[in-house]
Amino acid sequence: MNPQPSIDSVRRVLVVGSGTMGTQIAAVFALAGYDTTTSDLDPAALERSREEARRRLGRLAEKGRRTREEVEQTLARMAWTTDTSAAARTADFVLEAAVERLDVKRRLFAELDEAAPAHAILATNSSTIPSSLLVDATDRPDRVCNMHFFNPALVMACVEVVRGPQTSDATVETTLELARRIGKQPVRLNREVPGFVANRLLGALRDEALRLEEAGVASFEDIDVAARTALGHPMGPFELMDLVGIDVAYLIRMAAHEQTGDPDDLPHPSVTRLYEQGHHGRKSGRGWYEYAAG
Numbered sequence: 442m443n444p445q446p447s448i449d450s451v452r453r454v455l456v457v458g459s460g461t462m463g464t465q466i467a468a469v470f471a472l473a474g475y476d477t478t479t480s481d482l483d484p485a486a487l488e489r490s491r492e493e494a495r496r497r498l499g500r501l502a503e504k505g506r507r508t509r510e511e512v513e514q515t516l517a518r519m520a521w522t523t524d525t526s527a528a529a530r531t532a533d534f535v536l537e538a539a540v541e542r543l544d545v546k547r548r549l550f551a552e553l554d555e556a557a558p559a560h561a562i563l564a565t566n567s568s569t570i571p572s573s574l575l576v577d578a579t580d581r582p583d584r585v586c587n588m589h590f591f592n593p594a595l596v597m598a599c600v601e602v603v604r605g606p607q608t609s610d611a612t613v614e615t616t617l618e619l620a621r622r623i624g625k626q627p628v629r630l631n632r633e634v635p636g637f638v639a640n641r642l643l644g645a646l647r648d649e650a651l652r653l654e655e656a657g658v659a660s661f662e663d664i665d666v667a668a669r670t671a672l673g674h675p676m677g678p679f680e681l682m683d684l685v686g687i688d689v690a691y692l693i694r695m696a697a698h699e700q701t702g703d704p705d706d707l708p709h710p711s712v713t714r715l716y717e718q719g720h721h722g723r724k725s726g727r728g729w730y731e732y733a734a735g
């Protein structure tokens with residue numbers, strides 16, 4: 442018998458992975474009143490995560506968005522551990538936000554399935570690995586899905602909930618409702634598609650920008666000006682590529698191409714060129730633009 446999840450049974454949440462995403466996602470759940478444990482195999486990452494959560498939640502109080510008391514209560518609901526299995530045993534909902542590697546996630550899902558109560562949903566925050574590549578590592582394929590947050594998770598309202606071929610209605614509805622209860626605006630995807638919705642929209646804009654630049658229609662600087670001043674985007678597609686990382690843009694397209702085999706999914710030649718030259722954007726001091734050191 443497969444006990445189906447329901448929103449009323451969700452009290453304790455486990456977030457696996459205490460990096461950029463896991464840290465803020467855990468804070469989002471705790472702010473909404475959920476007892477939240479964050480696990481990571483790296484104790485130093487956990488320590489950084491605890492400090493970061495403290496700092497970010499403290500800033501909410503400083504800015505008057507939450508009272509000091511609310512922040513203290515939120516922190517009291519948060520725990521950090523290196524023992525993922527032990528934390529999974531009492532979790533009603535698991536959000537995996539560990540490193541973006543299929544082998545790591547498959548091992549984690551097998552471990553989580555073994556330890557978590559039967560009613561618990563196992564969701565992945567992965568941007569590129571659909572849950573259908575993880576389900577067969579578990580004995581609960583109907584209770585597995587993608588729940589995709591955006592960076593910075595404390596700020597961005599969108600959460601994409603992606604149904605895999607075996608995901609049950611109860612899993613989809615519970616995850617959508619959970620997203621609402623933590624103050625997010627869920628977007629329901631009825632099936633898996635590489636990049637999901639938001640990143641596909643962004644990708645379409647970026648592809649067109651790259652085509653226009655390559656064809657010599659306008660400089661990349663002017664294309665960024667058009668995106669900012671005509672479309673109201675906070676930054677242009679080339680500025681955004683530099684911020685996120687040329688390497689990230691390159692690797693995401695390589696992963697998409699691996700899944701689809703479609704040559705159209707390969708990175709754009711100018712992105713490949715920058716990637717191979719080591720011009721990875723802001724973090725390396727140069728991408729499309731040059732950045733002053735420090």
Ligand SMILES: NC(=O)c1ccc[n+]([C@@H]2O[C@H](COP(=O)([O-])OP(=O)(O)OC[C@H]3O[C@@H](n4cnc5c(N)ncnc54)[C@H](O)[C@@H]3O)[C@@H](O)[C@H]2O)c1
Pocket residue numbers: 457458459460461462463480481482483486525537538539540541545549566567568569589590591592
């Ligand atoms: N960074 C983003 O902008 C972004 C946005 C949306 C979704 N995502 C997705 O979120 C996930 C995490 O990304 P991130 O940027 O936070 O990564 P990150 O590198 O900042 O953090 C990953 C953490 O996972 C930990 N980890 C690795 N193996 C583990 C294991 N077996 N058990 C427990 N912890 C383990 C690492 O020690 C590290 O602390 C990825 O799946 C990524 O696709 C990232």
